[in-house]
Amino acid sequence: MSSASPTALPALQGATVGALVAAGARLLEAAGVSFGHGTTNARDEAAWLVLWRLGLPLDSPLGEDPGSIEDRPVAPADQALVATLFEERIRSRKPAAYLTREAWLQGVPFYVDERAIVPRSLIAELIADGGFDDFLGAHTQRVLDLCTGNGSLAVLAAMAWPEIHIDAADISDDALAVARINVERHGLQHRIRLLHSDGLAACPGPYDLILCNPPYVNAASMAQLPPEYRAEPTLALAGGTDGMDFIRRLLHAAPARMSEHAVLVLEIGNERAHFEAAFPQLPVFWLDTSAGEDQVLLVERAALSCFSLPE
Numbered sequence: 663m664s665s666a667s668p669t670a671l672p673a674l675q676g677a678t679v680g681a682l683v684a685a686g687a688r689l690l691e692a693a694g695v696s697f698g699h700g701t702t703n704a705r706d707e708a709a710w711l712v713l714w715r716l717g718l719p720l721d722s723p724l725g726e727d728p729g730s731i732e733d734r735p736v737a738p739a740d741q742a743l744v745a746t747l748f749e750e751r752i753r754s755r756k757p758a759a760y761l762t763r764e765a766w767l768q769g770v771p772f773y774v775d776e777r778a779i780v781p782r783s784l785i786a787e788l789i790a791d792g793g794f795d796d797f798l799g800a801h802t803q804r805v806l807d808l809c810t811g812n813g814s815l816a817v818l819a820a821m822a823w824p825e826i827h828i829d830a831a832d833i834s835d836d837a838l839a840v841a842r843i844n845v846e847r848h849g850l851q852h853r854i855r856l857l858h859s860d861g862l863a864a865c866p867g868p869y870d871l872i873l874c875n876p877p878y879v880n881a882a883s884m885a886q887l888p889p890e891y892r893a894e895p896t897l898a899l900a901g902g903t904d905g906m907d908f909i910r911r912l913l914h915a916a917p918a919r920m921s922e923h924a925v926l927v928l929e930i931g932n933e934r935a936h937f938e939a940a941f942p943q944l945p946v947f948w949l950d951t952s953a954g955e956d957q958v959l960l961v962e963r964a965a966l967s968c969f970s971l972p973e
């Protein structure tokens with residue numbers, strides 16, 4: 663693993679916001695850090711770190727944009743603060759959000775720390791874009807966000823559907839503590855109930871909609887994760903040999919917790935092949951997301967009830 667050397671830091675001694683972002687991006691690239699926790703490339707990540715450290719709005723225009731703050735001077739003391747943040751990002755290999763204690767999803771800010779994974783679920787964009795609204799209706803009143811982690815999907819669902827009540831469940835007390843911060847930050851305590859539950863065990867139901875971004879990373883992929891992902895709780899990612907350990911139990915238990923016309927929206931990341939091998943006969947709808955049509959699926963209660971699913 664490479665790390666920032668003291669000789670790398672003078673490269674950040676640019677005199678303007680734009681120069682710091684450019685120099686920071688070069689540092690991140692040279693260090694070979696991984697992205698995927700809110701940004702996908704070195705420049706965006708550098709802009710995030712520089713703007714946050716300088717207390718500037720994260721959507722500040724840079725580059726050629728009108729009103730750009732590219733040429734704004736940065737005092738030497740602030741340059742040093744920025745340099746220290748880049749050094750920490752490169753040395754620790756923690757996702758930027760763990761350093762800034764904040765992540766954004768669909769324009770909504772969430773508190774985050776090492777007790778819960780950094781929110782990035784594709785289900786968030788489906789909620790915002792109405793990606794499965796055709797399966798909802800007046801009957802959709804009780805919603806479960808299973809494996810809630812930081813609580814982001816429960817919060818976004820509560821914002822999208824003002825009438826509904828949500829149970830948000832997780833097996834991790836640490837994650838639930840983070841979720842509580844986010845539920846309170848957005849003033850949703852009266853609509854979101856946090857539950858400690860192993861799978862569906864303590865989730866009463868019946869639910870009209872279950873959202874679930876479970877641990878689904880298969881063992882071979884877990885062994886190759888970059889350090890940024892290994893900085894997150896293993897419990898949040900590891901899904902067993904084929905990634906389907908949690909999902910097998912869930913699909914078996916779900917019908918008993920679902921109302922007649924309920925649906926389950928399930929994120930499986932890059933595990934479609936493993937999913938189809940595990941549940942070859944199960945009819946599901948693949949939902950279109952920015953990462954493709956094979957990362958999130960929807961399954962109706964009727965389909966789950968009809969198929970005898972392996973535990």
Ligand SMILES: C[S@@+](CC[C@H](N)C(=O)[O-])C[C@H]1O[C@@H](n2cnc3c(N)ncnc32)[C@H](O)[C@@H]1O
Nearest residue numbers: 781783809810811832833834860861875877898
């Ligand atoms: C991939 S994270 C999803 C977090 C959040 N929903 C998100 O999208 O950012 C998976 C979550 O499942 C939780 N989890 C793992 N095993 C569980 C179990 N048996 N029952 C309930 N939650 C579990 C982990 O603690 C973690 O918070």
